[in-house]
Amino acid sequence: MAFTPLTVAATSGIDPSMTGLASGLLNTTRRVATALGIAVLTTLAEARGGAPCFALAFAVAAALSLLASLAAAVWMPPRVAPARSPAA
Numbered sequence: 001m002a003f004t005p006l007t008v009a010a011t012s013g014i015d016p017s018m019t020g021l022a023s024g025l026l027n028t029t030r031r032v033a034t035a036l037g038i039a040v041l042t043t044l045a046e047a048r049g050g051a052p053c054f055a056l057a058f059a060v061a062a063a064l065s066l067l068a069s070l071a072a073a074v075w076m077p078p079r080v081a082p083a084r085s086p087a088a
Contacts, residue, residue, distance in 0.1 A: 006026070007023070007026060010022060010023075010026045011023055011026070037061070037064075041057040041060060041061055042057065044056065044057050044060060045057040
């Protein structure tokens with residue numbers, strides 16, 4: 001649900017010659033962060049007792065998602081309307 005807005009936000013305002021680099025960096029970061037997040041949450045659940053403690057991992061994931069959403073809402077730059085050219 002957030003992939004398209006995230007991609008647009010990450011690649012807008014980039015010089016057209018750099019959009020490929022920005023897109024590649026975004027996708028690499030997304031994949032590495034996903035793998036790292038799964039590894040950390042699985043390790044947390046296993047360290048606490050295995051399958052019954054996956055609820056803790058889900059709670060941590062939910063809290064981190066909420067924190068990320070709040071951070072995005074607070075630090076998202078305001079939308080700037082494009083400059084209009086005078087009517088001819």
